[in-house]
Amino acid sequence: MTTPLAVFAPGVHDRVDYYISKRLFDSVFPQNQTIGKPDEGGHTIMSHYDTDPSMDNDYITHAWDRCTGQYRLDVNGAPELQRLDAGNLGRLLEEQHLFVEIGSAEMTRLIKQTLRFSEDAMLPSPDCTLLLLDAGGVALHAVGTELESGRDARYSGMDAGFIWREEYVGVTGPSLCLHDMKPRMVHREEHLFRNFVEMACCAMPIWAPSGALLGVIDSTYSRSGYAKSAYVSVMPLLAQLARRIEMKYFARNYQDHVILSVNRLNDYTDHDDEALFAINENGVIVAAEFALTKGTIGDAKGGLVGANLRDVFDVSLDKMLDDHHRAEKSHSRTLLRNTGRHDGLRVFSLPDKVSFTAVVNGILRNTPHSRDEASVQVHDSLLALSGDDAVVSENIRRIHKVLNKNISILLLGETGTGKDTLARAIHRASDRRDKPFVAINCAAIPESLIESELFGYEPGSFTGASRVGKQGKVMAANGGTLFLDEIGDMPAALQGRLLRVLEEREVTPLGTTKASPVDIRVISATNKSINDLVQQGGFRTDLLYRINDVVLSLPPLRERSDKIRLVETICQQECGVSEMEISAEVWNIFLGYSWPGNIRELRSVIRTALALSDGNAIRCEDLPERLVTGERAGGRVTTAPATTPPWSDSDALERNRILAELERHHWRVIDTAKFLKVSRNTLYRKMRLYGIMDADA
Numbered sequence: 001m002t003t004p005l006a007v008f009a010p011g012v013h014d015r016v017d018y019y020i021s022k023r024l025f026d027s028v029f030p031q032n033q034t035i036g037k038p039d040e041g042g043h044t045i046m047s048h049y050d051t052d053p054s055m056d057n058d059y060i061t062h063a064w065d066r067c068t069g070q071y072r073l074d075v076n077g078a079p080e081l082q083r084l085d086a087g088n089l090g091r092l093l094e095e096q097h098l099f100v101e102i103g104s105a106e107m108t109r110l111i112k113q114t115l116r117f118s119e120d121a122m123l124p125s126p127d128c129t130l131l132l133l134d135a136g137g138v139a140l141h142a143v144g145t146e147l148e149s150g151r152d153a154r155y156s157g158m159d160a161g162f163i164w165r166e167e168y169v170g171v172t173g174p175s176l177c178l179h180d181m182k183p184r185m186v187h188r189e190e191h192l193f194r195n196f197v198e199m200a201c202c203a204m205p206i207w208a209p210s211g212a213l214l215g216v217i218d219s220t221y222s223r224s225g226y227a228k229s230a231y232v233s234v235m236p237l238l239a240q241l242a243r244r245i246e247m248k249y250f251a252r253n254y255q256d257h258v259i260l261s262v263n264r265l266n267d268y269t270d271h272d273d274e275a276l277f278a279i280n281e282n283g284v285i286v287a288a289e290f291a292l293t294k295g296t297i298g299d300a301k302g303g304l305v306g307a308n309l310r311d312v313f314d315v316s317l318d319k320m321l322d323d324h325h326r327a328e329k330s331h332s333r334t335l336l337r338n339t340g341r342h343d344g345l346r347v348f349s350l351p352d353k354v355s356f357t358a359v360v361n362g363i364l365r366n367t368p369h370s371r372d373e374a375s376v377q378v379h380d381s382l383l384a385l386s387g388d389d390a391v392v393s394e395n396i397r398r399i400h401k402v403l404n405k406n407i408s409i410l411l412l413g414e415t416g417t418g419k420d421t422l423a424r425a426i427h428r429a430s431d432r433r434d435k436p437f438v439a440i441n442c443a444a445i446p447e448s449l450i451e452s453e454l455f456g457y458e459p460g461s462f463t464g465a466s467r468v469g470k471q472g473k474v475m476a477a478n479g480g481t482l483f484l485d486e487i488g489d490m491p492a493a494l495q496g497r498l499l500r501v502l503e504e505r506e507v508t509p510l511g512t513t514k515a516s517p518v519d520i521r522v523i524s525a526t527n528k529s530i531n532d533l534v535q536q537g538g539f540r541t542d543l544l545y546r547i548n549d550v551v552l553s554l555p556p557l558r559e560r561s562d563k564i565r566l567v568e569t570i571c572q573q574e575c576g577v578s579e580m581e582i583s584a585e586v587w588n589i590f591l592g593y594s595w596p597g598n599i600r601e602l603r604s605v606i607r608t609a610l611a612l613s614d615g616n617a618i619r620c621e622d623l624p625e626r627l628v629t630g631e632r633a634g635g636r637v638t639t640a641p642a643t644t645p646p647w648s649d650s651d652a653l654e655r656n657r658i659l660a661e662l663e664r665h666h667w668r669v670i671d672t673a674k675f676l677k678v679s680r681n682t683l684y685r686k687m688r689l690y691g692i693m694d695a696d697a
């Protein structure tokens with residue numbers, strides 16, 4: 001007997017259906033953990049969470065005991081609502097940015113969707129607020145009409161920054177959910193404090209890929225008029241919301257891996273029925289995420305993590321990637337029907353217009369196909385970035401030539417042009433791919449720590465040093481690639497030390513004179529003009545010569561001629577559906593906008609539009625206003641340069657710099673020339689040379 005499963009990469013959601021044997025299915029979803037609809041013999045969402053809050057009130061009694069006994073809260077008093085100050089909240093939001101980004105988009109999406117389905121649904125009722133809390137009970141994000149109505153959050157706690165722990169708020173849905181790590185409902189008089197007795201709150205835990213509690217999603221009704229049982233219908237919606245957040249969080253955490261999503265065939269819209277697997281380049285399952293059976297399925301999950309894909313699914317990673325690759329090459333939508341061979345995974349259907357690397361979430365494989373077919377073999381990770389843009393393709397061609405040589409690469413480009421992405425792709429395409437890729441953001445490490453971070457230290461070498469010492473990042477990259485991001489911000493004092501490491505290929509940690517040999521490939525990046533820094537004395541010339549064997553300038557998005565492909569790739573990575581409708585009007589906006597924030601801004605616009613959209617279409621109304629009304633890049637930059645690309649490194653650098661400064665100075669040539677310390681005539685001459693002109697002038 002076979003069990004059909006759909007297997008696909010969730011960041012991309014180009015579904016490929018496979019069949020696996022019942023035996024294998026059972027090893028992934030043990031019989032007593034059947035996942036599915038009740039009519040298929042599976043459990044309901046509520047039973048997956050092993051509680052029906054309407055029936056079991058013991059947890060309320062226990063919580064009252066804790067609050068009055070352990071925390072000595074006065075039931076006749078008022079809660080002492082605690083709120084983080086703006087600085088601490090800001091830091092927390094920064095730390096939790098991925099969770100907040102995913103959680104807030106999903107909350108908005110749920111509110112919009114349920115509103116659309118039913119005017120009088122429980123969830124978006126006028127007194128409802130959705131709260132996203134971290135595992136420490138701090139509200140990170142709030143959505144709801146309560147907030148919009150301007151009710152004072154100081155009394156309700158319904159806003160970002162409030163802390164929903166039992167010791168402060170007593171018995172409430174979110175505080176109990178945090179304590180018990182289970183779905184919890186608290187209704188009217190079940191609350192401990194009188195402030196909350198008109199409320200009903202329903203809360204659901206959200207789990208991190210590690211199995212630890214990531215946070216809680218809570219839906220609170222400030223003027224609950226219904227019996228407790230009426231709110232039971234909210235719980236499955238919250239469970240789905242929590243599940244979507246968990247899955248997206250998992251996919252983003254393992255975005256450098258192949259991510260397989262396994263669910264029952266024809267059930268692929270139902271996330272409850274789904275398991276996710278992150279698989280590394282060697283086919284090993286490094287993480288697994290199973291639906292709704294947290295805790296209880298831990299053993300099975302533990303058994304799978306660390307296993308090879310081949311041993312779990314009867315197919316090797318190579319074979320599976322080959323299948324994807326072959327089908328993608330032929331742009332085929334052919335159904336390879338189940339032939340009755342149930343001993344392995346079989347490709348069932350494949351969408352067209354999907355790049356191989358997108359399907360597998362950017363994993364870097366050198367499959368036999370690329371070896372056979374490409375006259376100049378470009379590895380998949382690089383191929384995925386190459387697009388149809390002349391400058392980008394030329395960059396990739398040059399990278400390929402030095403890929404496995406110990407030649408340093410300097411990436412130049414405005415913020416968000418993909419320097420980090422390219423550095424990682426180079427590493428993964430190179431023969432160092434099995435060794436570490438270590439990235440250091442030279443601008444983000446405090447100057448006082450950068451030396452120990454980079455070079456490490458011996459035990460007890462300075463006050464506050466760890467007793468066991470610390471390996472520096474340079475040594476951590478041994479055998480692999482060291483990515484020095486924002487190298488222009490490297491403090492002057494450390495440039496000399498870094499230079500010595502690069503020259504001598506040896507590291508001497510703080511507190512010792514003993515040097516150890518190190519083998520690293522160095523890739524550096526900056527969005528500053530490093531030549532200017534050198535001229536101004538802020539960057540050592542001899543260090544520049546060590547890091548700039550090959551200099552590549554990444555074009556800003558507004559200049560890229562492969563915007564369509566980029567939009568498609570990002571949609572596929574973000575949206576989770578196989579086909580995306582983008583109207584001509586939206587395309588015009590995408591292609592015409594000047595994208596000051598570059599690809600990062602494009603990704604964020606697409607992500608938000610997809611969250612707000614209905615189904616598989618991006619509509620104008622889901623785009624931010626600045627895009628719809630904003631300045632069009634098409635009017636600014638023309639491509640009739642006196643010299644044609646590819647330019648030399650220094651020319652490309654100069655061109656990018658002129659463009660960036662013109663943008664920054666709103667195309668006021670006088671200001672730009674003054675800033676660049678050249679005459680107006682010189683600037684005009686250079687603009688003509690590089691084909692830059694202001695069509696609005």
Ligand SMILES: Nc1ncnc2c1ncn2[C@@H]1O[C@H](COP(=O)(O)OP(=O)(O)OP(=O)(O)O)[C@@H](O)[C@H]1O
Nearest residue numbers: 385414415416417418419420421422527599600603
């Ligand atoms: N070729 C590409 N295809 C799809 N997405 C891309 C591509 N290149 C970059 N991105 C996306 O653009 C965003 C910014 O990329 P990245 O961080 O690599 O830029 P950066 O130049 O290093 O930025 P910064 O200078 O701010 O550090 C990321 O979300 C990344 O996934």
